[in-house]
Amino acid sequence: MARRTYGKKLWLGFGVTVALTLLMGASSVFALSLVVNAKDDAINLAVDDLVYSEHLTTKMETRIGDWRLFLLNGSQDALTESEKDRTEFLSTVQKLRTTLDDPTALTLLDQVSAAEAKHAAELDRVAERRQALTNLTDINDLNASAVGPLREAMREAITALISRVRLDVETARKDASDRATEAMVLIIALALLATAFAFVVAWRLGRDLRRDVGAAVGHIQSSSAQLEAAAAQQAGGGRDQASAMNEITTTISELLITSRQIADSAQRVSKIAEDTADAALTGDATIDQTRASIAAIRNQVDQIVQHMLALGEKSQQIGGVVDLVSELAEQTNILAINATIEASGAGEWGRRFAVVAEEIRKLADRTAGSAKEIRALIEDVRGAVNTTVMATEIGAKSVDAGARQFDDATNSFRRIAQLVATTNEATREIELSTAQQSTAVEQVNVAASDTARVTRETEASAVQTKQTAAHLSNLSGDLLELVGTGRR
Amino acid sequence: MPPAVTTAGVQSLVFRAGSLLCALRLDEVIETMRPLATHPLAGTPAYVSGICIMRGVPTLVVDVARLLGGGQAQIARFIAVRSDQGPMAFATGEISGVLPVDADAAARHEALLGDAQARLIAAVGTIDTEPVLLLRSMRLVPDEVWAAAANLAGTS
Numbered sequence: 001m002a003r004r005t006y007g008k009k010l011w012l013g014f015g016v017t018v019a020l021t022l023l024m025g026a027s028s029v030f031a032l033s034l035v036v037n038a039k040d041d042a043i044n045l046a047v048d049d050l051v052y053s054e055h056l057t058t059k060m061e062t063r064i065g066d067w068r069l070f071l072l073n074g075s076q077d078a079l080t081e082s083e084k085d086r087t088e089f090l091s092t093v094q095k096l097r098t099t100l101d102d103p104t105a106l107t108l109l110d111q112v113s114a115a116e117a118k119h120a121a122e123l124d125r126v127a128e129r130r131q132a133l134t135n136l137t138d139i140n141d142l143n144a145s146a147v148g149p150l151r152e153a154m155r156e157a158i159t160a161l162i163s164r165v166r167l168d169v170e171t172a173r174k175d176a177s178d179r180a181t182e183a184m185v186l187i188i189a190l191a192l193l194a195t196a197f198a199f200v201v202a203w204r205l206g207r208d209l210r211r212d213v214g215a216a217v218g219h220i221q222s223s224s225a226q227l228e229a230a231a232a233q234q235a236g237g238g239r240d241q242a243s244a245m246n247e248i249t250t251t252i253s254e255l256l257i258t259s260r261q262i263a264d265s266a267q268r269v270s271k272i273a274e275d276t277a278d279a280a281l282t283g284d285a286t287i288d289q290t291r292a293s294i295a296a297i298r299n300q301v302d303q304i305v306q307h308m309l310a311l312g313e314k315s316q317q318i319g320g321v322v323d324l325v326s327e328l329a330e331q332t333n334i335l336a337i338n339a340t341i342e343a344s345g346a347g348e349w350g351r352r353f354a355v356v357a358e359e360i361r362k363l364a365d366r367t368a369g370s371a372k373e374i375r376a377l378i379e380d381v382r383g384a385v386n387t388t389v390m391a392t393e394i395g396a397k398s399v400d401a402g403a404r405q406f407d408d409a410t411n412s413f414r415r416i417a418q419l420v421a422t423t424n425e426a427t428r429e430i431e432l433s434t435a436q437q438s439t440a441v442e443q444v445n446v447a448a449s450d451t452a453r454v455t456r457e458t459e460a461s462a463v464q465t466k467q468t469a470a471h472l473s474n475l476s477g478d479l480l481e482l483v484g485t486g487r488r
Numbered sequence: 489m490p491p492a493v494t495t496a497g498v499q500s501l502v503f504r505a506g507s508l509l510c511a512l513r514l515d516e517v518i519e520t521m522r523p524l525a526t527h528p529l530a531g532t533p534a535y536v537s538g539i540c541i542m543r544g545v546p547t548l549v550v551d552v553a554r555l556l557g558g559g560q561a562q563i564a565r566f567i568a569v570r571s572d573q574g575p576m577a578f579a580t581g582e583i584s585g586v587l588p589v590d591a592d593a594a595a596r597h598e599a600l601l602g603d604a605q606a607r608l609i610a611a612v613g614t615i616d617t618e619p620v621l622l623l624r625s626m627r628l629v630p631d632e633v634w635a636a637a638a639n640l641a642g643t644s
Contacts, residue, residue, distance in 0.1 A: 330522075333583075334565075337501070337520045340586040344499055344514040354586065361585060 009208065013201030020197055024190035031183025038176030046169040049105070052096045053162040056112065059089040060154060067123060071130055071142070079127060086120060096161075102168050108161040115154035122150050210484045217483065221476035224469045231466035238459030245452035252445045259438045266431040273424035280417035287410050294403045301396045305389060312385040319378045322371050329368035336361030497588035497613065500622060504581030506553030506561035510621045511589045511613070518568035518575060520583055524549075531636050537579055542568060548633065549577045555608070556621065573634045589613040589620050 063085035070078035093113055100106050126144045133141060339357035343350035500511035501520070524540040526549045532538075535555035539546050547568070553561035567578040590613040611622045 334520055334522065337583055337586065341501065341514055341517050341519060344586070358586065 006205075006208070006212075009205060013198075013205060017194060017198045017201060020190065020194035024187060024194055027190055028183070028187045031179070031186055035176060035180040035183055038172070038179045042169060042172035042176045044099075045165070045172045048099045049096060049165045050162070050169055052092050052099065053158065053165045055092050056089060056096070056158050057155075057162070059085050059092060060116075060151075060158060063089060064151065067127075070127065071139075071144075072136070074130060074133070082123075086116075089116065100165075102164065105161065105164045105168060108157065108164050112154065112157040112161050115150065115157040119147070119150040119154045122147050206484070213483050214480055217476050217479045221473050221480070224473035224476055228466050228469035228473065231462050231469055235459055235462035235466060238455055238462050242452060242455045242459060245448060245455050249445065249448045249452060252441060252448055256438060256441045256445060259434060259441050263431060263434040263438055266427060266434050270424065270427040270431055273420060273427050276420045277417070277424055280413070280420050283413060284417065287406075287413060291403075291406065291410065294399065294406060298396065298399050298403065301392055301399055305392045305396060308385050308389045308392060312382055312389065315378050315382045315385060319375060319382070322374045322378060326368055326371035326375065329364045329371055332364035333361050333368065336364055497590040498622075499586055500589040500620075501567065502584040502587045502589065502615065502620060503552075503565065503567065503578075504561075504584070505556060506559065506581065508553070508556055508621060509584070509615065509618050510552060510556070510580070510623055511587070512567065512569060512578075512623055513610075514586065516569050518570060521566050521568065523563050523566050523579065524577070526579075529636060532633050536633055540566075540577060542566070542575065542577055545575065547575055547577045549579050551579045552623070553581070584615075587615060589615070589622055 063082050066078050066082035066085055069075065070082055090113075093109060093116070096109055097106065100109060126142055126147060129142050133139070336357045340354045340361070343352075343354035343357060346353065499514050501514060501517045502509065502511045504510070521542075524542060526538040526540045528538040529536060529548075535551050537549040537551045540549050541547070549566070551561075551563070553559070561581060563579045564582045565580050567580055567583070569576050569578055590611070608623060609621050610624045613620045613622055
């Protein structure tokens with residue numbers, strides 16, 4: 001079930017109370033109308049039936065009076081009046097017949113009519129005899145002795161009717177009184193019910209008010225205390241913040257000075273960066289010349305390598321020729337020795353031939369020695385060529401490595417040039433930004449001053465808030481007393 | 489530089505055998521040549537290198553340096569010599585040439601050479617200041633070696 005608000009509860013309680021009040025009022029009106037109707041009935045009964053009944057007596061007595069006047073003077077007028085009185089009597093009877101509700105009363109009314117008819121018939125007979133009389137001394141001739149009992153009978157019948165009507169009136173009055181009493185009881189019951197409900201509503205509202213509102217006010221009181229503490233803390237923080245803002249303002253002023261110095265430095269750096277960019281452009285042309293020189297060196301080294309390789313091949317060919325010469329010298333040496341051996345057994349001619357052969361062998365030895373020296377020289381040349389080729393190749397590789405390193409250095413230099421250009425742009429941006437920063441710092445300085453002022457105002461507001469919170473706490477205590485919890 | 493030739497002595501073929509300078513009488517020498525392909529011969533002394541085909545004839549090859557007690561030496565020439573059993577090849581070092589070597593038998597120095605060496609060396613001469621061993625080729629190879637070579641030749 002959803003939690004009802006106090007507005008709804010109040011509306012509901014007062015609505016039910018008002019509804020019960022309206023019901024009580026409507027019931028009162030209804031009961032009053034019933035009582036009024038009952039009283040009207042009783043009054044009507046009393047006014048109409050009882051008056052008409054009493055009027056019967058009156059008319060009967062009036063007719064009897066007129067009838068006696070007729071008997072006395074024999075006047076036709078008196079008789080006419082008497083008949084007129086009877087007509088009114090009958091008319092009253094007829095009215096009573098229409099108004100009476102009680103069967104007993106109607107029966108009694110019939111009896112009255114019957115008695116009146118008998119009495120009228122007897123009067124008519126006596127009237128005929130009276131009209132025949134001319135002298136009142138003959139009154140005894142009227143023989144009107146039967147009239148008296150009939151009249152008494154009619155009186156008794158009317159009296160009985162009146163008594164019955166009176167009884168009916170009394171009964172109607174009593175019924176009306178009973179209805180009025182019932183209405184009073186009903187109204188009192190409704191009033192008690194409305195009062196009890198109003199009491200219950202008031203009790204429940206009071207209880208809920210004490211419970212919920214008291215709890216809420218308690219929360220408000222505790223929150224007020226917390227708010228007061230927070231306001232006190234905020235006030236202290238505001239004071240600290242105000243002092244800090246003063247320091248910030250001082251620092252920002254120093255920062256403003258530093259920022260202006262930075263702007264000047266950035267301007268100088270921008271000038272230096274522009275000079276560096278110009279120098280980088282000059283260095284770029286030098287790099288191109290150096291690259292061309294390195295390429296020329298590389299070509300020369302390649303040619304040297306080719307020439308040295310050709311020299312190695314020629315040396316190898318010379319070595320082949322020298323090997324052939326050495327081979328021939330060795331073979332000549334062998335042949336010369338063998339010739340000497342053969343010549344040794346050939347006598348004098350053989351000795352001469354041996355001399356020649358020995359000379360040939362010596363030539364062959366010299367040739368072989370020279371060939372060996374040439375071979376050694378060629379080997380030295382080949383070794384030198386190989387060493388030179390290797391050194392040249394190493395040099396070529398070094399040139400290539402140097403070229404690559406130079407390319408790397410060139411790329412690095414160009415990268416440096418680009419970076420210098422970027423640095424130049426960045427420096428200009430820094431210069432611009434620093435100028436903007438100086439302006440911003442000035443604005444920050446103004447803002448910091450405003451903030452310091454606002455902080456002081458905030459501190460004052462915090463003090464005011466603290467006082468308000470304390471006042472709110474006191475009000476909460478008063479409200480707690482008002483709602484009846486009595487807690488402080 | 490070739491050694492100086494003395495005026496007296498027997499004309500001999502002077503050659504190197506390891507560190508030694510050796511000589512052979514020219515009447516024992518057939519010819520000189522480059523080293524030929526040599527096949528090792530089982531059951532022969534260590535100084536017999538093997539057998540080669542020289543002029544179409546199987547010929548024993550004797551390593552002179554190893555024969556004279558020296559170590560392994562580089563072979564530069566083959567010298568074909570005459571012996572009682574036929575031609576024989578000496579594996580030697582470089583040939584110095586045909587020089588007169590003093591073949592005085594009194595200079596055999598048997599006290600130094602002993603019987604075994606005296607059987608191989610006819611005399612010890614000098615060329616300049618270096619001693620020269622004059623070899624006797626006829627007695628270089630024992631008979632059993634010749635028998636083994638004959639057997640090998642017979643089986644081959």
